[in-house]
Amino acid sequence: MSDQLKLTGFKVYKTNSKSGGYSYSRKDFYKINITTGRFLFNYAERSIETEDTFLFFGNPRIPYSCEPRSEEHYGYTCLFTEDFMNLNERSESLLQSPLFKIGGTPIFGLNETQKKKLTGLFEEMIKEQETEYAFKDELIRNYMSLIIHEALKMQPSESNIRHNNAAARITSVFLELLERQFPIESTDQPLTLRTAQDYAGYLSVHINYLNSAVKEITGKATSTLISDRIIAEAKALLQHTDWNITEIAYALGFEYPTYFNNFFKKKTGSVPKAVRSSHL
Template sequence: MNDQTVSPLSDFNASDLKLKGFKVYKISDDVSKIPSYNRRDFYKICINTSQSLIHYADRGIEVDGTILFFGNPHIPYSWEAISPYEGYACVFTEEFLKVNDRSESLHQSPLFKIGGTPIFNLSPDQKVFIDTLFEKMIAEQETDYVFKDDLLRNYINLILHESMKMQPSENFFKHKNASARITSLFLELLERQFPIEAKDSPLILKTPQDYAQSLAVHVNHLNRSVKEITGKSTTAHISERIIGEAKALLQHTNWSIADIGYSLGFEYPSYFNNYFKRLTGTVPKSLRM
């Protein structure tokens, strides 16, 4: 019996998804076309029937049956199917779901927040109900109804509220090699911040403390694990990746140096210049042709 990594997404255009902020689709193990949208932009809700192993941050869970899964783009996760699978999924941005600034952030939702439990076992009746909501969303996204987005948001919120009434799964297990696992998660989360695609959307995670908070571990534990496994500090990994991205942006975009610095998390150009010079021995302007 061979495990397989599940990325069961239907064929759709990545830029179109970023523009609309929402996509719902059916999943099954016969889907071969996989889109390459940027995972860090999208939250995910998935109903899946299979025998599977799900890795979520530094935890794992074995499932056999129908589950409802909530994926936070800022928490690394992966999914291995042990048996054939089927179900539905939707991906969406926080901007799509939030209609005003007073709406609760998804980061604070019990279903998506750091340290929460994102997996719910479904009874046959619950499966039928959730399946029906996904089928309604699939049908609705093809219409020209003027208030379609509002209706889709209502379906998502109905799934969220129904899920919060359920008892979450509690059969998580800790991975045996905790240092290796947390280091792998840190490196994956670091890489998810890049490439920088917009100069007005600054880097979210900039310090070891930021990464530790996103991974729901103490920063000292993160630092010890990363140093033990890689021989380099957490700060060194972050700095090297930021400098690498800075060089790419300086050489391959026409953004101003101030805009590049801001996109990398530096509020003032002088901060970026000093940081870059300290780590490279030269100033950003020297890389401009």
Template sequence: MDKNIPSEAADCNTSDLKLKGFKVYEVGSGVNAVPTYNRRDFYKICINTGRSLIHYANKGIQTEGTIAFFGNPRIPYSWEVISPTYTGYACVFTEDFLKSHERFESLQQSPLFKIGGTPIFQLDEGQKLFMTSIFQRMLAEQDTTYFFKEELMCNYINLLIHEALKMQPTENFFKHKNASSRITSLFLELLERQFPIESPKQPLSLRTAQDYANGLAVHVNHLNRSVKEVTGKSTTTHVSERVISEAKALLIHTDWSIADIGYALGFEYPTYFNNFFKRITGTIPKSLRA
């Protein structure tokens, strides 16, 4: 079985993305490569027809037919094509590009881009035709000199977002049942906002349950009780698991020294990082280096 990966570099030169704020492109099969597991500094919306295996966060999701995918820059993902033919469209855009839009903040909290949300939707023929037509209009407009092009692109992106939101039954939107649920949700959001770590010169600022309690302006005991009640795990366990997840990503996907990685994750000395990593994973950080 052939395994192809639509290469970000091959399908979309994003070098000018930060200048324009968006990029639209067509994708296809035929790129042979080893699967990559990346975090990117932009959001991505795409529709694809074919059979694929999407590695998203800690899950592997196999898809067939036509699907829409909503990529979040805070969550690593890779895309492995396992069918001989593969077609589709994609657009990538920075957070700043849509930030001025009055509805953007609430859309960020939707199941499309929310941590733990639903990033993949199976499309029927009508949905496929509609979303394809939007991408084709975006492609046609991308290189024009129309004065309000950015506003138009923003509207197209929001059309894609709302089309996917309509596929979600209203009850799928998260609703807080009580104060514990609300505090826990705020904690998990604050935890995720600490990542990804972009530079060893900007170390993790929140490391302990007390740090997060301070950030949320609640007593640490209240935070611990709420998180344990709702998730079954302690606040410290959530923080440790997320730090370990980030440590693994940095060990595999960067050339930073182990000491720099440890420092970036809030460990003053490499020995502290090594001991923490081994206690949680049963192995040492060096074992993840090729």
């Protein structure tokens, strides 16, 4: 079923505490779910406790953790790729909304009226995905857009937010986000987050705050951690793929091979070609 999800770009299904969930790679899919139950979310520098029924929006490039705090929970989940949703400027702008940004709060408590309305939209999506209707993808996108717009009209659940050890939390998010950029699996999708400024912008925090937090917790500069991880990936690509050095340079976000060569030599004392030759 996971392979089918990759082919179609979306999947809608029911969830409950007995089903064990649905297996998928969080790195690949956006997520919208409506759930009744108590949970603790760790999101950026905040911990967010939920009660009763809530709506959650997950971005595959923003790490988070979720711990059930009640024995029973149930609801609906929709998984989808950016390509599935990004067919026009309108849907692209929805994905850029605060719902999917780390600077916002992606959790909304629902009253009974909101719960009934949104549950109905999830149920309609589940019915449509099983049909042979030629335009069902567009219809499902419309249902998803309605859910997003309903959330944009709500106030996020700020009352149950605790700010716990902000430096540790933002550092944890940064490190997990850094690791999620790897492994590089295709030369067609080059690394896009390469600098501390890139990560700060993506995480919606000031670069000085990110640098200070990361230094406090890890003892290393943000740029050092990024460079070390890029070097580790470069060595793996040189040793375990047949990509030429130009392709590897591009995959790692370098515009020109000479930039990659200079970066690699500065960090390792060797040129990429020497590393590759030693493993032939």
